[in-house]
Amino acid sequence: MKNIKVLGSGCRNCQTTYELIRKAAEEKGITIQLEKIEDIGQIMGYGVMSTPGVVIDGKVVHAGGVPDRKQVESWLTN
Amino acid sequence: MFDALASLIVYQWMALDPASRLGSAVHFFVMDTVQIFVMLVVIIYVMGLLRALLSPEKVRDYVRGKPKWLARSSAVTLGAITPFCSCSSVPLFIGFVEAGIPLGVTYSFLIASPMINEVAAVILLGILGWELTLMYIAAGLTVAYVGGMVMERFKPERWVEDYVWNIHMGKMTLPEPDTSLAGRHRYAWSEVKILVGRLWRWVIAGIAVGALFHGYVPEGWVSEHLGGKDNWLAVPGAVLLGIPLYSNATGVIPVAEAMLGKGVAVGTTLAFMMSIAALSLPELIILRKVIKWPGLALFSGVLAVAFMLVGWGFNLLA
Numbered sequence: 001m002k003n004i005k006v007l008g009s010g011c012r013n014c015q016t017t018y019e020l021i022r023k024a025a026e027e028k029g030i031t032i033q034l035e036k037i038e039d040i041g042q043i044m045g046y047g048v049m050s051t052p053g054v055v056i057d058g059k060v061v062h063a064g065g066v067p068d069r070k071q072v073e074s075w076l077t078n
Numbered sequence: 079m080f081d082a083l084a085s086l087i088v089y090q091w092m093a094l095d096p097a098s099r100l101g102s103a104v105h106f107f108v109m110d111t112v113q114i115f116v117m118l119v120v121i122i123y124v125m126g127l128l129r130a131l132l133s134p135e136k137v138r139d140y141v142r143g144k145p146k147w148l149a150r151s152s153a154v155t156l157g158a159i160t161p162f163c164s165c166s167s168v169p170l171f172i173g174f175v176e177a178g179i180p181l182g183v184t185y186s187f188l189i190a191s192p193m194i195n196e197v198a199a200v201i202l203l204g205i206l207g208w209e210l211t212l213m214y215i216a217a218g219l220t221v222a223y224v225g226g227m228v229m230e231r232f233k234p235e236r237w238v239e240d241y242v243w244n245i246h247m248g249k250m251t252l253p254e255p256d257t258s259l260a261g262r263h264r265y266a267w268s269e270v271k272i273l274v275g276r277l278w279r280w281v282i283a284g285i286a287v288g289a290l291f292h293g294y295v296p297e298g299w300v301s302e303h304l305g306g307k308d309n310w311l312a313v314p315g316a317v318l319l320g321i322p323l324y325s326n327a328t329g330v331i332p333v334a335e336a337m338l339g340k341g342v343a344v345g346t347t348l349a350f351m352m353s354i355a356a357l358s359l360p361e362l363i364i365l366r367k368v369i370k371w372p373g374l375a376l377f378s379g380v381l382a383v384a385f386m387l388v389g390w391g392f393n394l395l396a
Contacts, residue, residue: 009168013272040168040367041241044176047250049134049169060250064133065272068264 002076003033007043007053013066014052021054024072032076080116084109103293110285110332114201115274118281118328121200122273126266132160134170135250141187142177149183154222157190158215167191167361171368176247181234186226188365189381193356194218197273198327205335213392214348221352221384228380237373280329288332292339300340312346313389317382320353327355344396349389357381 004021008014018036025032037043037055046055050064056075084105088094094101137156141149167188174184194215202211304312325333330351337347362374369377 040172041245044169044172044245044247047135047248049138049173050166051169063135063250065268068268 001031001033003035003057004075005035005037005055007037007046007048007055007063008051009038009040009043011051017052017054017066020066020069021072021075024069025076028073028076030076080109080113083112099293101293103289106292106332106336107285107289110205110288110335111282113204114281114285114328114332115278117201117204118197118274118277119270121197122270123266125196126269127262132156134160134166134173137187138170138173138177138179141174141179141183146180146183149179150186150223150226153179153183153187153226154190154219157187157222158194158219159196160191167364168367171365172242172245173247175238175242176245180230181238182226182230184226185229185234185377186222189225189356190218190222192361193222193327193352195327198331201328202331205331206338210334210338210344210348213344214351217348217388217392218352218356221356221381221388225380225384229377232376234369234373234376237370237376239368239370242368277326277328280325281332284325284329285332288334288336291333291336295340297340300337300342304337304342304346310390312343313349313386313393316346316350316389317353317357317385320350320385321357321378321382322359323354324358324360325354327351330354343393345389345392345394348392349385352385352388353382357385 006014006018006021008017014036018034021032022034025034043051043053046053046060048060048063052066053063054061054067054075061075062071085096087108088101088105089096092104094104096102096105137153137160140156141153144152170191171184171188174187175181199211199215202214303309333354334347334351337350338344357378362378365374365377
């Protein structure tokens with residue numbers, strides 16, 4: 001099971017990103033472990049300065065904006 | 079072109095009288111809305127295609143480890159060419175501190191970033207012409223450069239929140255961007271959506287204020303109170319008025335357009351624009367997460383004085 005973290009200190013785009021991933025996983029019937037990281041120290045710990053960022057199994061795959069739907073699906077399926 | 083289109087819509091289709099206050103206000107609103115939004119979309123899209131939009135991570139890498147004058151020049155320049163959202167101020171600040179970039183340089187960046195960006199610069203050029211654009215950019219860069227130097231004199235390290243010093247940033251390598259044409263288009267289009275989504279409220283509000291000013295504020299009143307060079311108080315008034323008001327650099331353009339159109343002095347207008355874009359309560363509240371109140375008070379004071387000098391300077395020159 002994939003562990004996906006959405007990094008962001010509570011801005012709206014971060015919330016959108018979180019929902020986007022949750023819905024995409026639900027529609028594809030893939031179970032994931034999804035978390036939100038709001039602590040700035042932890043966010044910066046991943047080297048991310050522009051939020052929202054996305055971390056999959058400990059690796060940053062995206063930073064600085066809401067990812068598009070296709071991207072999200074590719075994260076879930078491979 | 080935009081003028082003719084707005085005339086067609088407002089005077090022909092809506093049948094408003096061009097000589098009436100309402101007619102001229104609505105005309106201003108329609109013309110600026112169409113022009114600014116068309117320009118916003120085109121500029122952001124083109125920049126996205128060229129992948130010219132820098133991320134804060136890249137800016138940090140450019141600035142770190144450089145000699146101070148070079149670090150400051152690049153911080154000011156990069157701050158000026160990146161349309162960052164004020165919500166990135168905190169991570170930017172921490173990232174700069176963590177990279178060992180001097181605080182004065184970080185302040186220079188924080189001043190330049192909201193005040194100038196390339197999107198606003200092109201729109202400024204389209205609406206108010208090259209002279210004003212040049213004045214605004216030159217004054218803005220100078221304020222950012224010198225403002226950061228002045229801040230440094232006061233040893234601002236003591237006003238940084240303690241936890242900031244303890245944050246350790248990890249290393250990250252972002253996946254290589256997709257540089258095919260389709261990939262560039264996708265990226266450019268998503269940037270358009272993100273940036274326009276973030277800016278449109280401020281722009282509409284700015285245009286509405288500009289339109290009301292354009293249509294309803296009598297010229298005689300303006301030239302009497304805000305036009306003359308002799309009225310020294312107009313500049314500090316404009317700066318003070320700008321502090322509680324906030325808009326981004328793009329949103330203030332239509333307001334400035336209306337002010338200049340009615341004969342408000344150039345320096346006063348510039349001071350007002352800068353105060354609205356760079357010095358605002360919401361921005362200060364965001365920065366409060368990393369900077370203690372005395373530091374913020376000094377920051378606001380330095381900026382307010384700088385904007386007044388800009389205003390008086392240009393009013394004298396004009």
